[in-house]
Amino acid sequence: MNVTGHTRRPASIRDVATAAGVSYQTVSRVINGHPSVRPATRERVLAAIDDLGFRRNATALALASGRSRAVTVLTANTTHYGYASILQGIEEAARAASYSVGIGVLESAAEDTVAAEVRRAADAGDGLIVIAYDPAGVRALDTAPGLSADLPVVGVVETPASPPGGDRPWVWTDDREAAYQATRHLLSLGHETVHYVAIPSSTRRTSARTTGWRQALKEAGASEPRPVQGSWSPAGGHAAGARLAADPAVTAVLCGNDDLALGVLRALHEAGRAVPDEVSVAGFDDAPHAAYLTPSLTTVRMDFTGLGRAAFALLHGVLEKSAQVAPRPVSVPELVVRESSGPPPARG
Amino acid sequence: MNVTGHTRRPASIRDVATAAGVSYQTVSRVINGHPSVRPATRERVLAAIDDLGFRRNATALALASGRSRAVTVLTANTTHYGYASILQGIEEAARAASYSVGIGVLESAAEDTVAAEVRRAADAGDGLIVIAYDPAGVRALDTAPGLSADLPVVGVVETPASPPGGDRPWVWTDDREAAYQATRHLLSLGHETVHYVAIPSSTRRTSARTTGWRQALKEAGASEPRPVQGSWSPAGGHAAGARLAADPAVTAVLCGNDDLALGVLRALHEAGRAVPDEVSVAGFDDAPHAAYLTPSLTTVRMDFTGLGRAAFALLHGVLEKSAQVAPRPVSVPELVVRESSGPPPARG
DNA sequence: GACATGAATGTGACCGGTCACACAAGGCGC
DNA sequence: GCGCCTTGTGTGACCGGTCACATTCATGTC
Numbered sequence: 001m002n003v004t005g006h007t008r009r010p011a012s013i014r015d016v017a018t019a020a021g022v023s024y025q026t027v028s029r030v031i032n033g034h035p036s037v038r039p040a041t042r043e044r045v046l047a048a049i050d051d052l053g054f055r056r057n058a059t060a061l062a063l064a065s066g067r068s069r070a071v072t073v074l075t076a077n078t079t080h081y082g083y084a085s086i087l088q089g090i091e092e093a094a095r096a097a098s099y100s101v102g103i104g105v106l107e108s109a110a111e112d113t114v115a116a117e118v119r120r121a122a123d124a125g126d127g128l129i130v131i132a133y134d135p136a137g138v139r140a141l142d143t144a145p146g147l148s149a150d151l152p153v154v155g156v157v158e159t160p161a162s163p164p165g166g167d168r169p170w171v172w173t174d175d176r177e178a179a180y181q182a183t184r185h186l187l188s189l190g191h192e193t194v195h196y197v198a199i200p201s202s203t204r205r206t207s208a209r210t211t212g213w214r215q216a217l218k219e220a221g222a223s224e225p226r227p228v229q230g231s232w233s234p235a236g237g238h239a240a241g242a243r244l245a246a247d248p249a250v251t252a253v254l255c256g257n258d259d260l261a262l263g264v265l266r267a268l269h270e271a272g273r274a275v276p277d278e279v280s281v282a283g284f285d286d287a288p289h290a291a292y293l294t295p296s297l298t299t300v301r302m303d304f305t306g307l308g309r310a311a312f313a314l315l316h317g318v319l320e321k322s323a324q325v326a327p328r329p330v331s332v333p334e335l336v337v338r339e340s341s342g343p344p345p346a347r348g
Numbered sequence: 349m350n351v352t353g354h355t356r357r358p359a360s361i362r363d364v365a366t367a368a369g370v371s372y373q374t375v376s377r378v379i380n381g382h383p384s385v386r387p388a389t390r391e392r393v394l395a396a397i398d399d400l401g402f403r404r405n406a407t408a409l410a411l412a413s414g415r416s417r418a419v420t421v422l423t424a425n426t427t428h429y430g431y432a433s434i435l436q437g438i439e440e441a442a443r444a445a446s447y448s449v450g451i452g453v454l455e456s457a458a459e460d461t462v463a464a465e466v467r468r469a470a471d472a473g474d475g476l477i478v479i480a481y482d483p484a485g486v487r488a489l490d491t492a493p494g495l496s497a498d499l500p501v502v503g504v505v506e507t508p509a510s511p512p513g514g515d516r517p518w519v520w521t522d523d524r525e526a527a528y529q530a531t532r533h534l535l536s537l538g539h540e541t542v543h544y545v546a547i548p549s550s551t552r553r554t555s556a557r558t559t560g561w562r563q564a565l566k567e568a569g570a571s572e573p574r575p576v577q578g579s580w581s582p583a584g585g586h587a588a589g590a591r592l593a594a595d596p597a598v599t600a601v602l603c604g605n606d607d608l609a610l611g612v613l614r615a616l617h618e619a620g621r622a623v624p625d626e627v628s629v630a631g632f633d634d635a636p637h638a639a640y641l642t643p644s645l646t647t648v649r650m651d652f653t654g655l656g657r658a659a660f661a662l663l664h665g666v667l668e669k670s671a672q673v674a675p676r677p678v679s680v681p682e683l684v685v686r687e688s689s690g691p692p693p694a695r696g
Numbered sequence: 697g698a699c700a701t702g703a704a705t706g707t708g709a710c711c712g713g714t715c716a717c718a719c720a721a722g723g724c725g726c
Numbered sequence: 727g728c729g730c731c732t733t734g735t736g737t738g739a740c741c742g743g744t745c746a747c748a749t750t751c752a753t754g755t756c
Contacts, residue, residue: 013712022735036732036734036735037733056713058471059416060714063740064740079432079436081427084427085426087426091426092455100450100452103451119403120443123403123406262637266641288581288583291582294613370706373744373745374706386705404742411713413743413744414711
């Protein structure tokens with residue numbers, strides 16, 4: 001144990017070598033667990049390492065080995081529950097694998113902003129995970145390969161519209177299926193149709209959640225109202241909800257996430273429409289607050305941290321060829337029925 | 349512009365040098381804007397840089413210069429709104445200063461867990477920001493200097509109990525004052541006293557918010573109920589709220605954050621106690637959902653991203669001595685009165 | 697016209713690791 | 727007793743930058 005407080009420059013392998021009376025290469029061998037080092041020598045080196053408080057310099061290691069054992073996460077936002085949970089899942093898995101995690105926030109979807117962030121990420125780590133639920137993320141995911149040829153990129157995406165997209169390095173939960181189930185749940189309660197307040201779609205066309213909703217309506221032969229474009233926030237949900245509340249025909253609303261649902265609930269309340277007696281509302285994500293709202297929110301539970309872990313695992317597999325490039329990890333969200341959904345009011 | 353797709357090893361300054369017909373040192377000078385380079389030479393070098401798509405290798409730079417222009421943020425959680433916002437503020441400021449941000453999650457407050465994370469942080473970047481609102485963060489903040497002598501550490505903390513703590517590199521918002529104001533608000537509405545549901549205290553004794561609450565009660569000559577120990581989550585608030593709801597004497601509840609308040613609201617609802625008619629509730633943070641709850645939540649708005657930016661600014665000042673070590677940045681939270689607080693019920 | 701001065705550029709060492717290779721000593725086969 | 731393989735260890739170059747110092751040439755000064 002080193003007790004000298006004023007360790008100026010931290011000890012290098014050469015310092016350790018001198019202290020142990022061996023060459024720096026031998027120290028390197030000990031550090032890396034190379035077999036052919038005589039036990040006695042190893043002991044001496046380990047003692048010196050301990051004594052000098054040696055820690056392997058990550059920067060030098062990165063320069064020499066060409067790999068930094070660091071990944072960068074690009075996201076449009078760190079505060080949304082889903083995004084934050086994914087990040088936490090990534091960090092957890094990365095930590096377990098002794099990788100460090102860097103983070104970059106995409107402040108806009110503008111091409112140059114995104115490009116700048118991707119480049120920063122490219123020379124900060126040796127892999128990139130993009131949370132691509134929104135236009136900024138999608139653009140990053142699209143342009144990254146072009147901007148930095150040999151930077152492995154993994155995307156956390158919505159359920160891809162087309163069949164599993166060849167072998168793109170993507171992870172997702174089946175939110176199309178989840179939206180389908182949530183919609184069916186509402187229809188099965190007796191609602192004639194289900195309105196939808198959408199999160200901003202990641203693709204130019206329409207989001208996976210929208211697709212699942214639409215599919216359920218179609219199968220049930222229900223009419224398909226125009227989705228209301230929301231944002232990610234309660235404020236967006238509130239605006240959308242206000243419009244829906246004004247239409248007496250609306251009896252069931254599915255929301256792209258729980259924050260939107262919260263805004264919708266509020267708008268319905270302000271319009272004097274009772275939930276679930278007059279209108280049913282369902283959300284998406286099962287954020288921590290969903291269960292504690294009044295009425296508590298029927299929603300779809302998403303395993304975001306699991307998604308984050310899977311994203312890292314996939315990237316890890318690419319970075320260390322050894323690790324198998326895991327079979328596309330897809331988890332299935334689970335519908336959680338609470339107070340906010342119920343049968344429609346008897347026909348007036 | 350380089351159009352060759354297969355850039356094997358990326359160009360180094362020596363490649364650029366050869367291409368431009370100068371020495372690598374001249375390239376280095378151009379990159380760093382050294383004055384004494386003949387304009388014509390500079391042009392040639394710049395052309396070569398552009399042509400080869402040269403990007404300065406961050407790792408080599410870090411090794412040679414001894415500084416990596418990276419900071420690490422240590423936090424117990426990335427999903428809480430406050431924490432996530434602080435992180436976002438840090439990232440924003442760091443990006444503006446061309447620093448990259450790494451993140452480490454403290455999974456427990458156990459000594460070795462924390463120590464391991466601090467060490468990882470120490471050799472990942474050249475500065476550390478610790479979000480120290482909870483035991484894990486506090487321990488990290490406390491032990492970091494001992495674990496890694498010359499690693500600059502900045503703490504995002506609760507309002508320190510003692511006078512500004514010498515010259516500790518800390519940033520905070522005056523949440524003691526905020527709690528004081530929120531409590532006074534409730535008292536001024538006519539409540540005899542205000543109950544408090546606490547977030548886990550960061551110190552062994554009591555949190556700044558608790559102190560502010562206590563101070564307001566004392567000044568008003570109100571009785572001081574035992575604070576109810578909550579967690580950070582709605583679930584914790586719900587448990588605490590259930591207990592408080594059972595006591596008819598309770599007419600006003602201040603909560604350590606908005607998630608707790610949400611749980612308390614729910615518990616009161618379940619107990620059949622109307623808010624604000626029978627019981628007033630106030631939160632802390634002004635999370636995005638606070639305004640959209642029913643009833644909407646009276647709370648204290650905290651400038652978390654500003655706090656994050658300040659934390660980075662402080663660390664930045666330490667890292668680059670040039671930058672002034674900003675005067676301790678303290679922002680003042682603002683009380684936002686909404687529907688959840690009102691006068692107590694007329695004495696029955 | 698000799699010499700100090702400064703601008704423009706190049707050379708070598710270094711940061712702290714890794715890798716490829718050289719080399720000495722010991723065990724084994726024949 | 728010689729060659730040969732294996733084990734243990736050391737040497738030198740390298741990763742891609744920076745820094746300190748040397749060098750060249752043009753200019754100004756007396």
